[in-house]
Amino acid sequence: MIIDVNAYLGHWPFRQLRHNTATGLLKLMDENGIDKAMVSSINAIFYKNSHSGNEELATEIKMHRDRLIPSATLNPEYPGWKDDLKQCHEDFGMSGLRLFPHYHNYTLGKGKSLDMIRDATNRGMFVSVPIRVVDRRQRHWLDNVSDLSISDIEQAMRECPEASFIILNSGGFHNTKLVRDEKLRSGNFLIEISRMSVVLQEAIPRLMEVLGPEKLAFGTGMPFKYPAPALLKMQVLKAPEEVKEKILWQNAARMLK
């Protein structure tokens, strides 16, 4: 079993994506042996009223709920988010909230953002946060958004210790408080692996040593990125099968309970 915690559906305004419909993504998943994927709406990042993207996502995956696990994307600074979150959870059956603070121009660990994280947590939803969507070096001239800092997520984790976080598209955690601070380290979070290595720099094995395999989750970044590199990492990881199973799906499944 493989669960990808880092997948998306929809249109990215600055580069043509393939496999970005439900059927397209499922075909790509089938070709790569990926059973389930946690998805959110790319459109919701760019719509002023993000919730329209959630409505589109709910319709798009209606027939594929056994394999595509939706997360809501909302902007806490935009009116109506409480009602929208309620609808995403209660009517659309969304089990997560995926946040893009830099695209929506707010600070993750302050103000209304914390209200939204707490509301989602009270509903039993996990909160996933991509550090970046695309590499800044190749950004479109209208896409002036920088990477999120790990410290932004650490701040939100401190403020909302009861919340469950999944950190997506992060490059490394060397010397971050998340790995050094015992209280933060013992929090309920997962780190997704798509931007970290198993061989050479060995970021993944080193994180496993510090945090334990219970803190890591398989993710690809589909359809932005090729899924093959993430799968290859799991192949070459020197770890017992039961440890790989945790990373490949068990840790992600824990977030869904």
Added chain:
Amino acid sequence: MKIDCHMHVKGRRRSWGWGDNDKIIDAADRLGIDKLCCSIPITSGMPTPAEVQERNDDVLEAMKRYPGRILGYCFVNPGYRKEAIAEIERCVIKHEMMGIKLYNQYKCSDPAVYPVVEEAIELKIPILEHAGYVSDPAQAARQPKISHAGDFVKLAAEYPEAMLIEAHIGGGGDWEWGIKTLRHSPSVYLDTSGSVIDEGMIEMAVRELGAERLLFGTDMTMEGGVGKVTGARITESQREDIFWKNMAAILERREQS
């Protein structure tokens, strides 16, 4: 079979994030990479001939330590014309390095680079030049003389017989811009390395340039480098060309001379 056309080794004064060069061989073994073409460029400032020589000596040391697995590029600063040519002759003729590595000291189309290109043509060896069309102004400002595809087009027009390799399609710049710019410069190869593993990148490069102009590389993104080629929707014959046949043909030109 895989030949990595763009890799680096650790030297006395240059560390890339791993402890010992044994890690490279371990990574290559786990990913099925047979040979790695390596260099130690000096990535800022205008290095002196003595500094350059020290880096190349470290590459030679790695070549001796891992014969047949680590092949060497001779890094030079074209600003020291006479010394650069002497260093190329020392490394290539005396010590059997396989190519020349240029970084961002000059744009590759700058006439200061011409004597190095002429030497490469004479010796029948390729030039791998650090490159990228960086669209983020802050990132671009850090490397004002980084070459982009347009600079390679100019240089190839001056020296169509040169074997020019534009480095890392996934090195962080706008890869679509780079691929389209190179369309009509058939003597320029493009290497597939870099940390960006955007889905569709390899397919577009094959479609626009042809698989015969692409060379597999990692530039230290090991699983990503291999995975983006294995995951691309191209024919097995095209994959073989990219993974090793094209680079083997380049290496043979020197061997046969």
